[in-house]
Amino acid sequence: MNTFDVLELVPLMPEIIVLTMASIVLLVDLYISPQRRGIIQILSLATLVLAALATLRLHTGETAIETQRLMNGTFVRDQMGDVLKVFVYLTVGIVFVYAKTYLRDRNLYKGEFFVLCLFGTLGMMVMISAGSLLSLYLGLELLALSTYALVALDRNNPLASESAMKYFVLGALASGMLLYGMSMIYGATGSLDLATIREQVASSADSVVLGFGLVFIVVGLAFKFGAVPFHMWVPDVYQGSPTAVTLFLGTAPKLAAFALAIRLLDNGLIGQLGNWQLMLVMLAIASLAIGNIVAIAQTNIKRMLAYSTISHVGFMFLGILAGTDEGYEAAMFYAIVYALMAAGAFGVVILMSRAGFEAEELEDYKGLSQRNPWYALMMLMLLASLAGFPPFVGFFAKLQVVKAAVGADLAWLAVVAVAFAVLGAFYYLRLIKLMYMDEPETSEPVQPAADLGAVLSLNGLAQLVLGIFPGPLIAICAAAF
Amino acid sequence: MMDWPILSVLIWLPIVGGVAVLMLGEKRLELARWTGLAAAVATFVLSLPLFQAFDRGTPNMQFQELVPWIETFNLNYHLGVDGLSLPLILLTTFISVLVIVGAWGAINQRVAQYLAAFLILEGLMVGVFCALDAFLFYVFFEAMLIPMFLIIGIWGGPNRVYATIKFFLYTFLGSVFMLVALIYLYLNADSAAILDLHQLPLGLTEQIWIFIAFLLAFAVKIPMFPVHTWLPDAHVEAPTGGSVILAAIMLKIGGYGFVRFSLPITPDASLTLDWLLIGLSLVAVVYVGLVALVQQDMKKLIAYSSISHMGFVTLGLFIAFAIFARTDGTSGAALGVEGAMVQMMSHGFVSAALFFCVGVMYDRIHSRQIADYGGVVNTMPWFAAFMVLFAMANCGLPGTSGFVGEFMVILASFQANFWYAALAGLTLILGAAYSLWLVKRVIFGDIANDKVAKLKDINFREGLTLGALAVAVLGFGIWPQPLVDLMHASVDNLLTHIAQSKI
Numbered sequence: 001m002n003t004f005d006v007l008e009l010v011p012l013m014p015e016i017i018v019l020t021m022a023s024i025v026l027l028v029d030l031y032i033s034p035q036r037r038g039i040i041q042i043l044s045l046a047t048l049v050l051a052a053l054a055t056l057r058l059h060t061g062e063t064a065i066e067t068q069r070l071m072n073g074t075f076v077r078d079q080m081g082d083v084l085k086v087f088v089y090l091t092v093g094i095v096f097v098y099a100k101t102y103l104r105d106r107n108l109y110k111g112e113f114f115v116l117c118l119f120g121t122l123g124m125m126v127m128i129s130a131g132s133l134l135s136l137y138l139g140l141e142l143l144a145l146s147t148y149a150l151v152a153l154d155r156n157n158p159l160a161s162e163s164a165m166k167y168f169v170l171g172a173l174a175s176g177m178l179l180y181g182m183s184m185i186y187g188a189t190g191s192l193d194l195a196t197i198r199e200q201v202a203s204s205a206d207s208v209v210l211g212f213g214l215v216f217i218v219v220g221l222a223f224k225f226g227a228v229p230f231h232m233w234v235p236d237v238y239q240g241s242p243t244a245v246t247l248f249l250g251t252a253p254k255l256a257a258f259a260l261a262i263r264l265l266d267n268g269l270i271g272q273l274g275n276w277q278l279m280l281v282m283l284a285i286a287s288l289a290i291g292n293i294v295a296i297a298q299t300n301i302k303r304m305l306a307y308s309t310i311s312h313v314g315f316m317f318l319g320i321l322a323g324t325d326e327g328y329e330a331a332m333f334y335a336i337v338y339a340l341m342a343a344g345a346f347g348v349v350i351l352m353s354r355a356g357f358e359a360e361e362l363e364d365y366k367g368l369s370q371r372n373p374w375y376a377l378m379m380l381m382l383l384a385s386l387a388g389f390p391p392f393v394g395f396f397a398k399l400q401v402v403k404a405a406v407g408a409d410l411a412w413l414a415v416v417a418v419a420f421a422v423l424g425a426f427y428y429l430r431l432i433k434l435m436y437m438d439e440p441e442t443s444e445p446v447q448p449a450a451d452l453g454a455v456l457s458l459n460g461l462a463q464l465v466l467g468i469f470p471g472p473l474i475a476i477c478a479a480a481f
Numbered sequence: 482m483m484d485w486p487i488l489s490v491l492i493w494l495p496i497v498g499g500v501a502v503l504m505l506g507e508k509r510l511e512l513a514r515w516t517g518l519a520a521a522v523a524t525f526v527l528s529l530p531l532f533q534a535f536d537r538g539t540p541n542m543q544f545q546e547l548v549p550w551i552e553t554f555n556l557n558y559h560l561g562v563d564g565l566s567l568p569l570i571l572l573t574t575f576i577s578v579l580v581i582v583g584a585w586g587a588i589n590q591r592v593a594q595y596l597a598a599f600l601i602l603e604g605l606m607v608g609v610f611c612a613l614d615a616f617l618f619y620v621f622f623e624a625m626l627i628p629m630f631l632i633i634g635i636w637g638g639p640n641r642v643y644a645t646i647k648f649f650l651y652t653f654l655g656s657v658f659m660l661v662a663l664i665y666l667y668l669n670a671d672s673a674a675i676l677d678l679h680q681l682p683l684g685l686t687e688q689i690w691i692f693i694a695f696l697l698a699f700a701v702k703i704p705m706f707p708v709h710t711w712l713p714d715a716h717v718e719a720p721t722g723g724s725v726i727l728a729a730i731m732l733k734i735g736g737y738g739f740v741r742f743s744l745p746i747t748p749d750a751s752l753t754l755d756w757l758l759i760g761l762s763l764v765a766v767v768y769v770g771l772v773a774l775v776q777q778d779m780k781k782l783i784a785y786s787s788i789s790h791m792g793f794v795t796l797g798l799f800i801a802f803a804i805f806a807r808t809d810g811t812s813g814a815a816l817g818v819e820g821a822m823v824q825m826m827s828h829g830f831v832s833a834a835l836f837f838c839v840g841v842m843y844d845r846i847h848s849r850q851i852a853d854y855g856g857v858v859n860t861m862p863w864f865a866a867f868m869v870l871f872a873m874a875n876c877g878l879p880g881t882s883g884f885v886g887e888f889m890v891i892l893a894s895f896q897a898n899f900w901y902a903a904l905a906g907l908t909l910i911l912g913a914a915y916s917l918w919l920v921k922r923v924i925f926g927d928i929a930n931d932k933v934a935k936l937k938d939i940n941f942r943e944g945l946t947l948g949a950l951a952v953a954v955l956g957f958g959i960w961p962q963p964l965v966d967l968m969h970a971s972v973d974n975l976l977t978h979i980a981q982s983k984i
Contacts, residue, residue, distance in 0.1 A: 389623055411665060426650060429646055437641070
């Protein structure tokens with residue numbers, strides 16, 4: 001049973017690559033002259049490409065890979081994990097491109113940003129592939145500790161330090177909750193292995209300890225997702241962090257959080273579906289309501305996008321809580337699409353800002369379509385996609401989760417969700433209005449760096465292209481479950 | 482039948498043209514304008530073979546195209562037309578050309594973006610009428626909102642932002658409930674093909690919920706009393722082209738939605754709730770007609786008159802159920818539905834023409850207030866002739882297209898209930914009152930002020946636009962038979978279908 005086979009390491013290659021390369025980047029950064037720091041970004045991007053190649057190595061054609069349980073069950077390699085990992089690399093890659101000019105303009109361009117992001121990525125990968133509560137927690141903490149440090153990256157900024165502190169305290173509390181829940185699950189089932197837990201939960205009668213454990217697990221999950229009423233940290237951290245860090249925080253970790261939910265709730269505790277479904281219903285409605293309503297009152301774009309994130313989390317829960325493969329597919333599609341949309345939206349915030357001017361107020365976007373029609377159009381597409389208007393891909397994300405809810409006999413919940421989607425449309429429209437229908441206050445043209453501009457254009461156009469041809473991405477998500 | 486995908490061309494040609502215009506941008510403006518016009522004219526010309534080749538003897542979908550779109554969910558890019566959608570497609574391509582021509586004089590800033598928005602909108606509207614897959618329909622239906630949002634919001638009047646956000650949120654709110662209904666139907670039928678949904682058996686309670694969801698979407702769009710309030714705001718603030726498209730085509734999408742979705746998918750709920758729809762339609766006809774009478778703003782007056790006229794459309798559609806309840810025959814019911822369809826076409830021409838007329842005056846004096854005009858006939862005789870003709874058509878004078886639809890619907894109402902017909906008939910008086918009073922105050926009388934005295938008559942471009950619409954209005958008024966022939970088989974088929982219970 002406990003024999004170790006070197007070949008078991010092969011499926012772990014992506015993780016090994018990211019770990020090794022992150023350490024190399026850390027070392028290179030120590031010995032390189034500041035003028036040559038550009039190479040750090042190249043190395044980091046190369047890491048992601050290598051990891052992607054290693055992940056995709058086994059995949060041929062449309063058939064899903066077989067699920068492998070390795071390292072005594074602590075590590076699972078399956079189709080869902082690989083798909084999520086590939087999109088994590090993609091989003092983190094986008095983050096690296098967008099972040100470069102931002103960091104350079106503000107004297108924050110240091111190896112730490114990339115190293116911490118890479119360690120965070122590693123944490124996400126471990127979470128995505130976790131087969132036991134232990135590895136799940138390990139990955140979660142690796143991600144969390146990296147992000148705490150990232151938020152405090154700009155240490156001279158009191159706002160950033162404050163939000164780092166808040167994030168750390170609340171994040172640690174959430175981890176504590178999750179860990180407490182895990183300990184109860186362990187107490188009820190006698191195992192840390194998710195597969196064993198699943199069997200135990202299915203065979204044993206409802207126990208009080210299990211129920212308690214589930215409550216704490218869901219609370220911890222809700223914290224990590226930023227679902228109402230555990231959302232307080234989201235707006236403060238989004239607003240306080242340097243935009244490049246917000247960009248990282250707001251995108252890839254959502255994919256990891258989705259994996260966390262699936263590993264815990266489906267792979268481990270599907271036997272308790274009746275209980276956690278109700279909890280997620282309440283979290284989803286609260287998130288949709290608070291997220292969409294409070295976003296209307298915001299004047300700071302990062303805060304507005306933070307509340308918009310909260311409402312999107314509500315939609316993701318709509319898919320997860322269905323407890324069916326269709327629901328998980330829908331939620332996964334939503335998470336992937338959301339990560340890409342959010343990356344683009346924060347990308348535009350970075351595009352508009354320059355040293356000494358953060359472009360954080362909604363007013364700063366006045367008349368963008370006259371200052372630069374192309375990027376205004378990209379932002380229009382991103383916002384329309386976030387709001388869920390067809391023919392942009394955000395529509396298909398919403399369509400699928402609503403369909404999952406209707407399919408789970410929760411048509412009333414679907415009606416509530418779409419009603420809040422209409423409410424949410426308002427604040428996206430207001431930003432479109434500012435960009436297109438108001439006169440600019442400055443005639444200064446918006447000229448982004450070439451790499452930022454190119455990737456941002458691709459990011460914007462992807463909303464339209466994926467919206468007109470959503471089939472392949474839907475098929476990829478469908479194959480994962 | 483055609484050996485090339487005519488419907489796809491009609492959808493994508495204007496969209497591609499719009500993107501091309503956008504790419505040309507403001508710097509190559511003349512080229513952009515001509516490209517836009519070429520795209521619109523080409524689309525119109527290419528839509529004519531549709532009229533020629535259409536087989537009038539069958540209610541089946543014609544010119545079908547089917548390409549798998551999202552295979553995981555079995556959604557298809559499925560297009561086709563029948564007698565109900567074909568006239569509306571032709572209306573769309575025709576009016577769009579006029580709007581592009583109309584932009585020449587009226588719009589001076591961000592012209593390329595303006596033209597692009599209209600061309601993309603045209604493609605999407607044609608898509609709405611062609612789509613035979615419920616989700617494809619929804620995608621086109623919703624996607625239309627974005628260009629229209631920008632058109633009103635960028636090129637509109639002083640209060641444009643309020644109007645455009647109100648327009649957007651109203652229609653979006655209506656349509657999301659339709660989305661939930663479509664998902665429910667899709668999961669039950671295991672197919673998203675609209676024709677499959679027509680055959681899906683449903684219990685009465687389900688039907689009523691689904692009917693209400695559809696009603697929210699289409700009643701806002703058409704618009705029906707009491708969810709009509711966005712329309713006057715949107716019309717008043719929109720630029721001329723925006724008002725024209727909104728009145729001539731977008732409102733028709735609501736009516737089309739009723740005949741394509743509500744009636745055939747939920748016939749029993751329609752039968753159960755026909756009193757509600759008939760009642761609301763009569764309120765629209767009478768009450769909103771009275772509201773139109775007191776308007777001081779020309780565009781607002783025409784907007785309220787549009788709501789009143791669209792009340793005839795919903796009346797004609799739902800009177801069929803009242804007739805079923807009294808008699809066995811479908812002939813009277815056919816009169817009602819065909820009347821509604823003819824009314825939609827006629828209103829498309831007449832309201833477009835009236836908004837163009839207001840646009841002509843607005844371009845010269847920059848006011849829409851009736852009080853700022855008077856005696857226009859003295860300085861603009863040609864224009865006055867057109868305006869009087871369209872006002873007559875608006876009040877349903879025999880010989881104009883406005884008469885045909887209203888007459889058919891009133892005749893059908895008689896077969897259901899005398900009082901329905903009596904109330905509906907009031908529109909002939911009310912319509913005449915507000916239309917003629919408008920003409921009296923604006924066109925006739927003494928020259929009211931210096932601005933009117935300095936007016937120049939319409940130029941060639943404006944004359945061409947108004948002339949084309951005048952030909953259409955008179956043509957369909959004198960000889961509506963080609964139009965009725967086009968839709969006859971489809972209407973009969975629809976009535977046979979909805980006369981049978983689905984429970």
